[in-house]
Amino acid sequence: GNSVTQMEGPVTLSEEAFLTINCTYTATGYPSLFWYVQYPGEGLQLLLKATKADDKGSNKGFEATYRKETTSFHLEKGSVQVSDSAVYFCALTRPTSGTYKYIFGTGTRLKVLA
């Protein structure tokens, strides 16, 4: 079946460090891939998405490239800020029997220290 695997957290970085959060997926066909972010006490917000192989999603300095050959969608940011501290979820979706099923990874907590 379809699934998403994320690296275990928490990830603790100093401000301005480089961030990578790994995400790999298992899916038949061509899923769409997403990164969501959850700040403390809030719901999940879409951070970026990519809908086909080699697409790069980007937003707020974050980037992720849809790599079909390695079934990966790793999240990167060149210089993190304290305000980036949050939980990050990788997700995929593809239509299933007339509906849209979204599958989330387990989340990776990022803590950025000043």
Added chain:
Amino acid sequence: EPEVTQTPSHQVTQMGQEVILRCVPISNHLYFYWYRQILGQKVEFLVSFYNNEISEKSEIFDDQFSVERPDGSNFTLKIRSTKLEDSAMYFCASILGTGSYNSPLHFGNGTRLTVT
């Protein structure tokens, strides 16, 4: 920007009681979802709803759970007889859903359910 709204933000109930969690999805969206998150960790799919019926449900969504869209704007999740392990954050989400499966989910801010 339109958003998904959920009420209440926090619900405390005693074990065995019924609870109803309420959501108002974005008005032109067609697909509706409930997810839950225990202890700020994994986001678990409960149920999806389209065209006034359940389109898919997970093994978590047993006979104690039900969903309803009573009036064309609200989307509710009912837990008939709550258990301690139902304590979690419950998120409602919706998507536009017309013709493209790369539409992102729009989430509400959640209802924290505490069963004592």
